[in-house]
Amino acid sequence: MKILDIGGVAVEGVYACVPAHEVDVVASLRPLVGDKAEGVVEATGIRFRRVAEAGTGAFDLCAAAAERLLPACAAKLGTSLGEYAQTFGAVVFVSFTERTRMPSAAARAQARLGLPKDVLALDLSLACSGWVSGLHLAALLARETGCRVLLLDGDVQSTRIGEGDSSTLPLLADGGTAAVVSPSRDAAPWRFAFLGDGEKGGVLRLDEGGTIAMDGFGVFKFVASEVSAFLKEFISAASESAFDAFVPHQANIYMVRQLAKSLGIAPERLWTSGERLGNLASASVPATIAACAPAALRAGRSLRLLASGFGGGLSASAALLSLGPGTCVEIFDYGR
Secondary structure, three states: OOOOEEEEEEEEEEEEEOOOOOEEEHHHHHHHHHHHHHHHHHHHHOOEEEEOOOOHHHHHHHHHHHHHHHHHHHHHHHHOOOHHHOEEEEEEEEEEOOOOOOOOOEEEHHHHHHHOOOOOOEEOOOOOHHHHHHHHHHHHHHHHHHHHHEEEEEEHHEEEEEOOOOOOOOEEEEEEEEEEEEEOOOOEEEEEEEEOHHHHHHEOOOOOOOOOOOOOOHHHHHHHHHHHHHHHHHHHOOOOOOEEEEOOOOOOHHHHHHOOOOOOOOOOEEEOOOHHOEOOOOHHHHHHHHHHHHHHHHHOOEEEEEEEEEEOOEEEEEEEEOOOOOOEEEEEEEEO
């Protein structure tokens, strides 16, 4: 296993923006599966999904998160928003459902947020493992350029659910996130590892103009075998068993609880948000951080997190990163 170390970077903030519209999964499933709806929810652990209103896209949710995050970070540093915006050197946008392909979402974010025109703007078409992959790229750019990097990650999956598809309807939801990665001399090093098995990619697929097709058993098998082994090796190879919380992609709450158990991670160290938000694709990792970190950071100490995304690709990613006590974290409803 290749362990990739990156030192000299820190997270200044992680914000998540989710649609205000909450869907009761049992109620939405009853027309499809009748009395079996409650059993499906018991099996997945996802009781509510956040679903965007018509016309709202991934870019809208991510931009809203950034528009709230950047002023908070600037205020924390005691500088103006205009001065703070000029310290950015790159924008990375992660999504597999953003509607507008050109101009890129990263370029549109630069313009909307008033960031410098000489920033590097990159879009990454990645699904479940995407936030950790984007974080790795953002950390590399921050370290090499000495500038802040804005990492946006979001998807609107509800418009890509096939009519009558009882395998994806109970799970997939919508959300957008924003994170700021900055150079920091004193920050503890981060560690990353990645796994890819493209030969099995058809297990979770989205074609242009189509709907998301998922072989639920195939995904579960991948997580239970390859992802579990991958994370065990990562924890061992990284020589890092002392982390405060495990933040997995919220694919399915039952699945992630089983994964945590296989890794020997106690339930109190497992962070979840999927019960009330649904599966937000790769944005589920930063959204879970935004939802769970505020309470943990109140103790006034740094947190070491094991973050992991897994699924579409098929692929998996893992990161050991730190949040300082001054990290800006919040989750809020779109339009609030």
